[in-house]
Amino acid sequence: MAVSKSGGFPFYGGDRESIFFNDNVRAFLLFVGSLVTFLLLWEIGARSGLFARGFPTASKTIEELWWWVTNPFFNNGPNDLGIGWNLLISLRRVAIGYILASLVAVPVGILIGISPIAQRGFNPYIQLLKPISPLAWLPLGLYIFRDSEKTGVFIILISSIWPTLINTAFGVSNVSQDYLDVSKTLGASRLRTIFKVIIPSALPNIVSGLRISMGIAWLVIVAAEMLLGTGLGYFIWNEWNNLYLPNILVAIFIIGLVGLVLDSIFSALERFVAFGRKS
Amino acid sequence: MDTFSSSAQLSTRNVTKVFYGKKDLFSRLSGKASNDFIAIEDISIDIEPNTFVSIIGPSGCGKSTLLNMIAGLSPTTSGEILLNGVPITGPGPDRGMVFQNYALMPWMTVEENIRFAVETVYPKLSPKQVQHTVKEHIQLVGLTGAETRHPHEISGGMRQRVGIARALAISPQILLMDEPFGALDALTRGFLQEEVERIWEQQRKTVIMITHSIEEALLLSDRIVMMTRGPAARIDEILEVPFPRPRNRETIEQHPEYHALKAEMESHLYRETRAVEAARIGR
Numbered sequence: 001m002a003v004s005k006s007g008g009f010p011f012y013g014g015d016r017e018s019i020f021f022n023d024n025v026r027a028f029l030l031f032v033g034s035l036v037t038f039l040l041l042w043e044i045g046a047r048s049g050l051f052a053r054g055f056p057t058a059s060k061t062i063e064e065l066w067w068w069v070t071n072p073f074f075n076n077g078p079n080d081l082g083i084g085w086n087l088l089i090s091l092r093r094v095a096i097g098y099i100l101a102s103l104v105a106v107p108v109g110i111l112i113g114i115s116p117i118a119q120r121g122f123n124p125y126i127q128l129l130k131p132i133s134p135l136a137w138l139p140l141g142l143y144i145f146r147d148s149e150k151t152g153v154f155i156i157l158i159s160s161i162w163p164t165l166i167n168t169a170f171g172v173s174n175v176s177q178d179y180l181d182v183s184k185t186l187g188a189s190r191l192r193t194i195f196k197v198i199i200p201s202a203l204p205n206i207v208s209g210l211r212i213s214m215g216i217a218w219l220v221i222v223a224a225e226m227l228l229g230t231g232l233g234y235f236i237w238n239e240w241n242n243l244y245l246p247n248i249l250v251a252i253f254i255i256g257l258v259g260l261v262l263d264s265i266f267s268a269l270e271r272f273v274a275f276g277r278k279s
Numbered sequence: 280m281d282t283f284s285s286s287a288q289l290s291t292r293n294v295t296k297v298f299y300g301k302k303d304l305f306s307r308l309s310g311k312a313s314n315d316f317i318a319i320e321d322i323s324i325d326i327e328p329n330t331f332v333s334i335i336g337p338s339g340c341g342k343s344t345l346l347n348m349i350a351g352l353s354p355t356t357s358g359e360i361l362l363n364g365v366p367i368t369g370p371g372p373d374r375g376m377v378f379q380n381y382a383l384m385p386w387m388t389v390e391e392n393i394r395f396a397v398e399t400v401y402p403k404l405s406p407k408q409v410q411h412t413v414k415e416h417i418q419l420v421g422l423t424g425a426e427t428r429h430p431h432e433i434s435g436g437m438r439q440r441v442g443i444a445r446a447l448a449i450s451p452q453i454l455l456m457d458e459p460f461g462a463l464d465a466l467t468r469g470f471l472q473e474e475v476e477r478i479w480e481q482q483r484k485t486v487i488m489i490t491h492s493i494e495e496a497l498l499l500s501d502r503i504v505m506m507t508r509g510p511a512a513r514i515d516e517i518l519e520v521p522f523p524r525p526r527n528r529e530t531i532e533q534h535p536e537y538h539a540l541k542a543e544m545e546s547h548l549y550r551e552t553r554a555v556e557a558a559r560i561g562r
Contacts, residue, residue, distance in 0.1 A: 178382035181352055184370040186399040186449065196395060200386045275385040276431025 056246040064246040090231040097156025098217045105164035113172025134159035134220040148228040155224045163212035171205025203273045211266035218259045287325035294322045294358035318344045320511040331486045333496035336506030337551040342489045372400040375446030377456040381438040383430040390426040400449040416444040436467040456488040493544045508551045
């Protein structure tokens with residue numbers, strides 16, 4: 001900076017004190033510019049019938065979004081529920097299923113990670129169950145629980161358990177030998193080593209597993225709810241039956257936004273437990 | 280060396296370490312079979328109490344292997360290691376270890392790293408006594424003011440001070456240091472060597488240090504064990520370092536024997552290192 005000033009010869013991007021050339025401002029301008037362009041193209045395309053017939057315009061969608069956001073909590077029966085209620089219903093299911101999944105996945109992951117034999121013994125189950133689409137469990141859940149609420153929670157649990165389990169086991173089995181050597185030379189007991197060294201050392205891996213699991217839980221709930229009866233997923237399904245696309249677009253936007261917020265929380269948590277390590 | 284000193288605090292007797300290769304059928308079929316590797320062979324040293332002993336040798340000669348066996352982290356293949364006449368069977372807090380890469384827990388602050396060691400070794404101490412011990416050792420290594428920092432927030436030199444404080448805080452009988460300054464830049468290294476000399480003058484604990492540096496060994500040690508190149512590394516010679524203490528870099532260089540000792544170590548290390556390099560090229 002000092003060089004470019006004293007020399008009177010501006011380097012490219014060197015003059016960071018000017019707010020117009022700040023990288024953050026540039027990124028923000030790019031974001032706003034592309035958003036406006038996108039909305040304009042959408043509006044023009046929809047009005048001139050370039051897209052499918054009856055596709056909602058941008059202005060109509062934004063108007064609906066504003067209406068739903070300003071009237072989030074009303075209840076006129078299950079097929080006419082404010083988006084706030086639907087969101088809370090979805091979040092509640094995700095929270096219950098996800099917390100149950102984590103309560104199983106973290107301890108089991110630690111046990112599996114500690115013992116190489118357990119790792120090899122249980123690996124086939126994990127690898128077999130992990131790639132199954134969550135919706136494949138739906139009929140099974142409905143048959144076992146005969147209840148849409150419990151089935152929703154069950155599907156969240158079964159699909160969000162694997163990333164946390166695998167990441168926890170990986171983190172625990174890959175604890176740096178140095179930390180274990182320190183623990184050994186101090187004569188620490190097995191239990192003290194596990195709680196004071198192995199788990200804190202694996203925490204970045206555990207948290208990134210929890211983050212992936214949360215993303216999956218939020219993906220799965222919308223799909224599951226289309227078949228269950230309430231929540232954001234059902235809201236979309238209901239509006240599809242009403243053939244009212246602006247509300248579907250509103251729901252899509254809100255689902256994305258909530259997913260973003262949830263992910264940011266875990267991203268912050270990851271930084272909090274990293275202590276200078278890269279995870 | 281067939282006679283063993285009775286006053287020795289630590290003795291290694293005919294210690295040999297062999298790393299067995301993979302020779303099972305599966306390894307052979309997959310082309311991963313390897314031969315046995317004799318790292319060190321028939322090493323016998325006696326270390327008297329309150330002496331500072333350095334082990335120096337060309338890289339790959341099994342110095343760290345020897346130290347790990349003394350620490351109890353790695354078993355001996357044959358021979359035994361005695362601490363106060365009792366064979367070592369595993370790691371224990373009677374030997375404090377300083378690691379080359381510090382091995383500090385990144386999630387613990389400076390203070391917590393030291394406290395973890397103290398609480399592990401002395402679970403019956405009252406919190407007040409623990410706090411006192413921790414504080415005393417933070418002062419000893421000159422880290423007052425940095426107690427609440429995490430390892431990633433402090434320099435390499437400061438990290439190794441924490442490593443030394445942690446090893447000393449459990450009041451071990453012997454301090455084991457595995458190339459403690461190997462990862463530091465030259466200036467920090469020199470500074471920390473003088474710090475270790477200062478601390479050693481205060482406590483006069485038995486120390487076994489692995490090093491690559493001739494100057495470092497001469498500054499700090501009472502005896503220098505020179506090892507031959509591996510495989511099957513042996514002890515070549517043990518030098519007595521006669522400089523009076525307390526020492527510092529300038530005064531020892533004035534000592535009449537300094538340059539002779541240094542030249543002898545240099546010629547030994549160069550000879551061994553040249554042979555190592557020649558063996559590598561020839562292979």
